[in-house]
Amino acid sequence: GSAEHPFPGGVFQWARYRRNGTGLNETERIFSESLNKHEDTLTLATLRIFSNQLGQPHFHFNANEMGYVISGCGQVGVILSGVTSSFNIGIGDVIFFPVGTQHYIKSICDEDLLLLLAYSTGEQLETLRMKDYFGSTADHILAQLFFKKQEEFKKFPWAAR
Structure with a gap:
């Protein structure tokens, strides 16, 4: 399977393209090259945010981001022109962030928040x-x-x- 990439508050796994394949296992390298060779591909990931933890605010330069909540509950914040709008999410909800939209995701319940994410790029994701x-x-x-x-x-x- 894909390597786990821990961050303060959670774990990220993804099938992605990397310009330089350093650190990718054989399966990841094959998938990475395949992503980059085909148009209209998606980079896929799972994001697990531990109970009552925060996925840091960020934005993507080159991709829209869409997510589907598999388990847990959370709060999503979108920051536009210095104003933050937030809303709660739960199992079955879908979220979408256009390219360049600063956002964060936070777990707000006693269980981890698990999302399936898709990014609209077969290139290396720029965040x-x-x-x-x-x-x-x-x-x-x-x-x-x-x-x-x-x-x-x-x-x-x-x-x-």
Whole structure:
């Protein structure tokens, strides 16, 4: 099967294309190459968010994302123009995020939230996670972008780098 990719709060598994196949097993490598050779393919994944944990806010540069809730319950947030809209999801619900839409998924019940995800690309999925954005941007730049004092951004865990 596909390798598990743990993250704080959950586990991700996927069948995806990788430009450089490093770290892919034989089956994953064959599937990766097949995805990239055919038009109109989907990258598929399972996302397990542990009970009462958060899948970090992020967005995809090159794909729409659609998900189907297999088990558990959760909350989805979509951030548009600085305003967050959120709604609850449960078994059988379908969610959709257009390319470039910042979003998050959170488990809100006593069991893990499990989703089947599909991304509208056979290319390598390009994702920006907010933790990576904030972690790689200087605190004085963040202060200017968000109209806050620089000291506010020194409080975050990555500030000690």
